[in-house]
Amino acid sequence: KAVVSTQSTGGRFDAKKCKSYEWYLDNIYATYMSWERDQFDQVGEVRSVPRPRVCLEARERKLEVWDCRGQPSLLKDPHTTGFTKNWSVRNGDLDGQCWDNGNNEDRGEITFYQCHVQSPLTGKPFPAQQFRYNTNTQQIQHVTTNRCLELVTEGEKERPLLMKCSETSPLQRWEIITAPWF
Numbered sequence: 001k002a003v004v005s006t007q008s009t010g011g012r013f014d015a016k017k018c019k020s021y022e023w024y025l026d027n028i029y030a031t032y033m034s035w036e037r038d039q040f041d042q043v044g045e046v047r048s049v050p051r052p053r054v055c056l057e058a059r060e061r062k063l064e065v066w067d068c069r070g071q072p073s074l075l076k077d078p079h080t081t082g083f084t085k086n087w088s089v090r091n092g093d094l095d096g097q098c099w100d101n102g103n104n105e106d107r108g109e110i111t112f113y114q115c116h117v118q119s120p121l122t123g124k125p126f127p128a129q130q131f132r133y134n135t136n137t138q139q140i141q142h143v144t145t146n147r148c149l150e151l152v153t154e155g156e157k158e159r160p161l162l163m164k165c166s167e168t169s170p171l172q173r174w175e176i177i178t179a180p181w182f
Contacts, residue, residue: 042176043082048151049173055079058091063110065158083133088115088125098129101142101162108162138173148172
C-alpha cells in the first residue's frame with residue numbers, strides 16, 4: 001500500500017476516493033491511446049509492390065529504401081510509417097517529424113521536418129507536408145504538387161522520389177503492411 005503525506009493536501013486527503021492503477025489504465029491511458037490511434041488512417045511497414053523486399057525507412061532525416069523486415073515494426077522503429085487523417089505522414093518517432101517536400105523539383109526528395117499545422121481549425125499540415133495514400137491505386141501522393149512516390153533506380157542505388165503520377169507505373173505502387181498493434 002502506498003503511503004501519502006497529508007501535509008501537502010492540508011489534511012484533506014481521503015484514500016477512500018483514490019482510484020486503482022487498473023482504473024487508470026482502463027479509463028485514462030486507454031482514452032489517450034485511442035486518441036492516438038484515432039488520428040491515423042494507417043500505420044505499418046510500407047513496401048514496394050513490384051519489389052516486395054524493399055521498404056521505406058527514415059534515415060538521417062531523409063526518406064530512403066531499405067530491406068524489409070518481414071513484419072510490421074514497433075512504434076519507434078524507422079520502418080514504421082503512419083498516415084494521419086489530416087494528410088501528414090510520420091516515420092519512426094510518430095510524434096514530431098513529418099514527411100516534407102519543401103522543393104518543387106521534378107524529382108522531389110522527401111525529407112523530415114518538424115510537423116506544422118496550417119490551420120488549427122482543420123488540423124491540415126502546411127502544403128509541403130500534405131501526403132495521402134490512395135488505397136485503390138496504391139499510390140502515395142503529395143497533395144500540393146500532385147506527384148507520387150516512385151521507386152527510382154540511379155546506377156546501383158534505389159531511392160524514393162516524387163515523380164509525375166502515373167496509375168500505370170508499377171514503381172509508384174506501395175503496400176502498407178498494417179502493424180498488428182494498430
